[in-house]
Amino acid sequence: MNGRGATLLTALLLLGSTAVLARPPDAPLAPSTTQELSAAKTYTVTRAPIEPLHLDKPKLPDLSGYSAAAVRAKIEHSPAGRVTVRRMLRQDALKEFVGGNNRLAEWVRRQRGMPQAVFIEGGYVNLAELAQKLPKQYFSQTAKGVYLARLPIVVAQGATLHIDRQTLRLSQERGAFLINDGKLFIEGSQLIGWREAANAAASFRTAKEFRPFLLSWGGTETYIVNSTVTSLGYDESKSYGLNISQYSPDMHMRMRRAAPRGWLIDSEFVDLWYGFYCYEAQDIVVKGNTYRDNLIYGIDPHDRSQRLIIAGNRVHGTKKKHGIIVSREVNDSWIFNNQSYDNQLSGIVLDRNSSNNLVADNEVYQNRADGITLYESSNNLLWGNRVVDNARHGIRLRNSVNIRLYENLAAGNGLSGIYGHTKDLSDTDRDIALDPFDAKVSMIVVGGKLAGNGSSPLAIDSPLSVELYRVDMLMPSKTSGISLSGILGERQEEILDLLVRQQKAVRIDPVESQAELQQ
Template sequence: MRIKSFIILTAAFGILSLFGAGGAFAAPCASSNIRWANSSNTVYISGGVACSLGDIKSLGSKYIPLTLVDSANKVWFLGANIILQNGAVLTLYGDEAGGDVNELRLKSNNNSLSDYVRISGSWGNIDIRNTKITSWDEAVAGPDTDYSNGRAHINVRSFLASDGSTPLESRMDIKDSEVGYLGFYKAESYGLSWKVATKKLSVFDQVGVYGDVINNKIHDNFFGIYAYGGQGMNFTGNEVYDNIWYGMDPHDDSDYLVIDNNYVHHNGKHGIICSKRCDNITVVNNISSYNEGVGIFIHRLVNDSLIENNEAYYNADAGIALFDSYNNRISDNISKFNKIGLRLSVGSSNNIVENNELSQNLQYGIFTFKGTDTPLGSADGIVKSNTFKNNIMSKNVNAGIRFKEGNFNLFENNTIDNSYYSIYTHDTSENIFIKNTVFDNVRNYYFERVDSQNMVKDTPGFSFKLYDSLSDMMVVNSQNRLLWNSKGLATDFVSGESSVYVNKTKAGSSVVNVSETNLIINPSSGQLSAVRSVWNLTGDFRKKWTEKVIVSPPAADHVVGDLNPGSSYRALANGVLLGTYSANLNGEISFTYASYGSAGTQVIFEVKQ
């Protein structure tokens, strides 16, 4: 129901915007639509009309404290609240939009807890174009910079009618404007707010609040932008900065939003945060920097969303963070000079993290952990089943990847360099690392600690170290290559896979080095193990290895490499000639051996000229 309503409303507002936001079909403003309540210092505008400040001044009560303080520059001072009801529209247009207000000053005197005004749409619309809006402290003849006593603000709210089913919806659009010094810490009073007035989750499927915020400067508010239950909103091309708390904060059940090409910086908490059941969010092409929290924060059941082509710099916390969020794509972002490049926590799972640069951060390129918060979308809070692919993590101070309390994740084709640790795992299991490139780190190896049991697969050469007896490492090759290692451990072979299992007893306290040998052993069934004893890469190119039968195979195919192309080689098994072969252009020969005995039998193979 909600998606259908969203499509219909988007189409409807798209048509209306061709003629003037919110009011293409609205009637002209009339005095009968404007009511002045002196007792509450409030102007009520009601019905399907569109009114400007000039309309209110000319058609409303002469006692309304609305003053054109500079007629040449179209500067207005509003000393009363304005509440829009029953579909009414307030148009605040500057010269370039054909309007009568280039600047609107909202009374916000700091000498009292309640001496401020608000503009509110309660089943009403506000349309702001090509103008400037600010709070105004009459004592200082300037903006109200102290929010502690309350401060002027603007908001719209949607709700269900008394019948419990009819949506009474509001909209606020802001375009090509500057809005600053609004709001304080109180619900719907944060500065610029869009809200569905409910605490029942089911109501969000029946009613939404709407609006687009495009090409504005929004600054020094309590929150730069706040939405609660927003649907299909578009935040594009804005500069959002110096706000007390968050820069941009789409909150509960705000879905199908687009946050594109904004510059969000120097805010007191997170730059961009999407929090609590916000689905199908698109966050692209933004720069979020110098914020006192996270640059881009995906928080609490924000699912099925795209975070792409953003830049996050110099944020006090992570550049990008996922908290209890699922099925998102984080791709082609740059996150540098933050505390952490990318953080996943509190059960965040089934996300794709691909083609990002997460470098030069004060702690880690990627950091995962369970956390102490109770997850809403995960049973255990473990970070699991995420894919990290083709990311670059360079020059992070502590580690390229600090992977804690995460299971069943895939790391493939990532590059980690010039950090202290390359990959540091802590209490993790059944994660797979494939073809990652690790170089020039102080500890240039996989470091497994505190009950970590993981797999490195199809990686030509790497090193690892096991810290404790509860940790182990499985090394796997899907081409059935022999895996040489510095501990002399045998490689196990089954059809389609070779592997070496290493626990603390086998590894000892030293670093274990592993490399692929150009020897493929692929049994048709059963199981073999093998160790190499001679593997000359020059001179006579002699090769020698021993295979042991674990479960007897009918036969095993062999490919022996690192030979001189075009030269002839004899292959022997236990000294018996199997045949003479000419090495191909890749320096390889191939043969099949089919005379394995019972379990425990050993066969010594040799290839020589």
């Protein structure tokens, strides 16, 4: 962290937990009671019980087992595999790419004939063995430890491809790509989309221009460790760069493959259309990597992926959208100890009904939209994140309920430190049947600091409920002191009296909710 974010953090450490109030300390206090204080407008402010707000610090997954040594121990070097070349048509692993005239035409044009692919079957193969077994016009060693593939490569079910301290270049001109339908190990190596005409990486030019890619299908295992992956992917289905994806629904019904799995650890991913994408994957580990200068997203787990670990990564320079995003029912996952900064939109996003996730101890700063954003994603816990100097809100919740915000720091963000709101998405291009939503928002904020944010430390509109306890509000941007926004601003005197002066927990409820509880 640097610049303004570091300055703000230093100021916070010097200030400690001193709150600055919007009224002078000798002003008369508002009355307080364990009962309803006021029923102005549609909300009540009450003193909340403290005990239900207690939450032990969450236990994070042990990462020690996800190592280069553990990856190497998984490799089975026998039996030896077979290598063949045959047509791409009528191959299950390739139907996504030759099933339509437009996609088939891509490889007909690049191969100047009926397209073919290399198939690895039956066991273990490495790059040196591929070079020995294939014609040089299809696969060759161009320098010591450097290999050029000029056809797509398919690792079949039951086979293993091992790239060990080598460089594999996939020719853009010839339409090369890598499909894993078995097991793939990349250790201490480079995987590069390669532009032969320029004798250089196939750096991004336009969204629809073919670039090589890596895709691992359902039932596979993929391990990438201490490696660099660069210049892959473009704007076509399953061709986004590095993809770990279950088969399409029709194919999955026929093939019945298990969810794909894999580890991506201590590696670098640069200039990919999506730095990482998965679909209906399970138990993926994305640990200790650098994602920089990728096009659309840095890390993007999608549809119904479960039990993911995204930890210790550095994600920055994403050009179009977010640094880290999980979207559409990505549940029961851990996002912790990451740095996400200098991305075009938000640093971390939970999206489209992604629930039961823990977002903890991340540093999210200097992004061009929000720091951490939750869109239509209820029942999540954010703990101990440092969200500093983002252009819009520090932490933003939209149409999300039961969001617990514990011990977070939101400082120096352009708008609110924490902002909750509802939005009717019915008249947008959203597929409501696929991505339903309720225009409701609620939150619990316990501990942490909200400091020096541009418009307000805390704002929420039309909540089902808000509970606040031990929240330090420091360094107000307005000379008059703290100024809460939304319905909190309307009841600011009562809220600050309970929260700051009496150091009690505060609950803000709609009047109708209170009436329902009393029935």
